[in-house]
Amino acid sequence: MSEHPGVLERLLSGDVTALARAITWAEAGDARFQRVLSGANERVGKGWRVGVTGPPGAGKSTLVNEMIGAHRAADRTVGVIAVDPSSPFTGGALLGDRIRMDGRSSDGGVFIRSMASRGSRGGIARATVDAVDAMDVFGFQELLVETVGVGQAEYDVVGAADTVLVVLCPGAGDGVQALKAGILEVADVLCVNKADLPGAERLVSDLEEAVELRAVGLRDGWITPVISCSAGKAEGIAEVMSALASHREWLEEGRLREHRSVRRLAQVRRAVAEALDVELWEAAGWRDRASHLLENGKAHYDVVADLINGLRDAVREKTEGSTKER
Amino acid sequence: MSERRIRVLIGKPGLDGHDRGAKTVASVLRDHGMEVIYTGLHQTPAMIAEAAAQEDVDVVGLSILSGAHMQLFPKIRDELTSRGKGDVLLVGGGIIPHDDIDALEADGFAKLFGPGTKTTDIANWIEEEMKTRFEKEGDEV
Ligand SMILES: Nc1nc2c(ncn2[C@@H]2O[C@H](COP(=O)(O)OP(=O)(O)OP(=O)(O)O)[C@@H](O)[C@H]2O)c(=O)[nH]1
Numbered sequence: 001m002s003e004h005p006g007v008l009e010r011l012l013s014g015d016v017t018a019l020a021r022a023i024t025w026a027e028a029g030d031a032r033f034q035r036v037l038s039g040a041n042e043r044v045g046k047g048w049r050v051g052v053t054g055p056p057g058a059g060k061s062t063l064v065n066e067m068i069g070a071h072r073a074a075d076r077t078v079g080v081i082a083v084d085p086s087s088p089f090t091g092g093a094l095l096g097d098r099i100r101m102d103g104r105s106s107d108g109g110v111f112i113r114s115m116a117s118r119g120s121r122g123g124i125a126r127a128t129v130d131a132v133d134a135m136d137v138f139g140f141q142e143l144l145v146e147t148v149g150v151g152q153a154e155y156d157v158v159g160a161a162d163t164v165l166v167v168l169c170p171g172a173g174d175g176v177q178a179l180k181a182g183i184l185e186v187a188d189v190l191c192v193n194k195a196d197l198p199g200a201e202r203l204v205s206d207l208e209e210a211v212e213l214r215a216v217g218l219r220d221g222w223i224t225p226v227i228s229c230s231a232g233k234a235e236g237i238a239e240v241m242s243a244l245a246s247h248r249e250w251l252e253e254g255r256l257r258e259h260r261s262v263r264r265l266a267q268v269r270r271a272v273a274e275a276l277d278v279e280l281w282e283a284a285g286w287r288d289r290a291s292h293l294l295e296n297g298k299a300h301y302d303v304v305a306d307l308i309n310g311l312r313d314a315v316r317e318k319t320e321g322s323t324k325e326r
Numbered sequence: 327m328s329e330r331r332i333r334v335l336i337g338k339p340g341l342d343g344h345d346r347g348a349k350t351v352a353s354v355l356r357d358h359g360m361e362v363i364y365t366g367l368h369q370t371p372a373m374i375a376e377a378a379a380q381e382d383v384d385v386v387g388l389s390i391l392s393g394a395h396m397q398l399f400p401k402i403r404d405e406l407t408s409r410g411k412g413d414v415l416l417v418g419g420g421i422i423p424h425d426d427i428d429a430l431e432a433d434g435f436a437k438l439f440g441p442g443t444k445t446t447d448i449a450n451w452i453e454e455e456m457k458t459r460f461e462k463e464g465d466e467v
Pocket residue numbers: 055056057058059060061062063097100148149150193194195196197229230231232233
């Protein structure tokens with residue numbers, strides 16, 4: 001199958017099926033994705049990217065559903081990537097975020113795509129950023145990424161978003177746990193959902209205190225707001241939206257370009273690391289070498305050192321060789 | 327790094343409020359390594375087809391117990407076709423009489439699973455069918 005009659009043209013002309021297929025290619029690591037998107041690189045970056053993350057069951061999907069509603073009410077189009085975990089045992093996945101956004105997608109201004117994490121451990125899938133790029137090129141104005149429910153360390157979404165919204169709720173741990181999880185470092189906006197439940201006020205004040213303690217001199221002057229809402233009752237949504245809008249304004253006043261280039265760089269670094277892993281482990285025979293060394297009784301850290309030193313020497317030889325040529 | 331997984335949408339059209347069957351099938355398919363999207367109760371044909379298009383699924387499985395399958399199933403097939411998803415593997419299950427099974431299978435449905443079908447048989451059947459489809463596609467690349 002070639003990409004004719006022009007998946008890119010179809011994508012640019014508003015054909016949802018073409019967008020959906022491009023994302024499938026991105027997920028499969030199919031080279032056709034890059035061929036399609038590289039023709040439209042200058043179109044990437046028009047939409048505004050918000051990453052929605054937080055522990056399992058905090059209400060991310062429910063809130064995303066309300067955010068879609070708010071954007072549509074203001075006549076803005078919305079593209080959503082909702083990531084759920086793949087089973088590490090079978091590779092299968094039950095993608096259940098979409099059910100909370102029931103009925104939204106029949107509206108022509110909304111595109112929702114469920115995505116399985118497929119072994120990525122950072123809260124999003126390897127193809128998530130590609131998929132958001134594709135929605136961006138398609139022309140969606142508001143780009144939302146819902147991560148899998150995260151614990152204390154999975155924050156790859158930072159590299160995929162202009163604004164990171166962290167959703168917490170009472171009962172899923174206290175403020176101290178949130179701090180341990182490094183949430184203040186990643187959150188541009190903090191949202192305590194399920195404000196209708198006991199413990200919400202306490203969580204809000206814990207978080208506010210922590211933000212204050214940390215605020216002085218940090219994050220170039222952006223002080224993370226703490227907002228409470230009840231997504232399930234559609235309460236407090238306007239406040240969440242306005243906090244997100246403030247962060248956007250703040251970035252657009254000057255830092256946006258730097259902000260995005262830092263994040264793009266992080267994305268490239270991650271992609272390189274993953275590609276290298278495959279390249280070395282499979283193609284360059286590191287798997288065989290490592291298992292051979294282990295069988296011969298080497299300690300695991302010696303095996304690691306052997307492999308890394310070998311690589312370093314090979315790179316050094318190569319660069320010295322090429323400087324001599326010059 | 328290339329990886330192709332079978333993506334399935336389980337749709338529950340119509341008015342009946344029983345989705346245990348749909349959910350059971352969804353989790354069995356997941357356990358067979360598929361990525362399964364369940365869209366919930368009371369979906370209109372347009373909602374199911376639109377979700378299938380956005381999700382670019384390979385398989386759409388419809389579950390119905392209300393008896394309205396002869397009205398709803400063909401409508402969903404038409405909605406899929408009008409969105410360029412006419413080539414999806416379309417299957418269904420529920421309380422469906424033999425005559426209706428024959429009629430639907432002659433009319434765009436790949437397979438209807440009657441009451442009492444084992445869910446693992448459904449999973450195996452989809453797996454086999456998709457294997458040949460993926461192989462065919464692979465040749466075309
Ligand atoms: N009491 C209360 N419950 C809510 C509220 N918002 C969401 N919920 C409930 O919380 C549960 C989880 O909501 P989801 O939106 O699926 O949460 P999630 O963070 O997307 O979950 P995962 O994607 O599985 O990590 C559901 O049962 C919701 O109905 C709220 O404001 N108040």
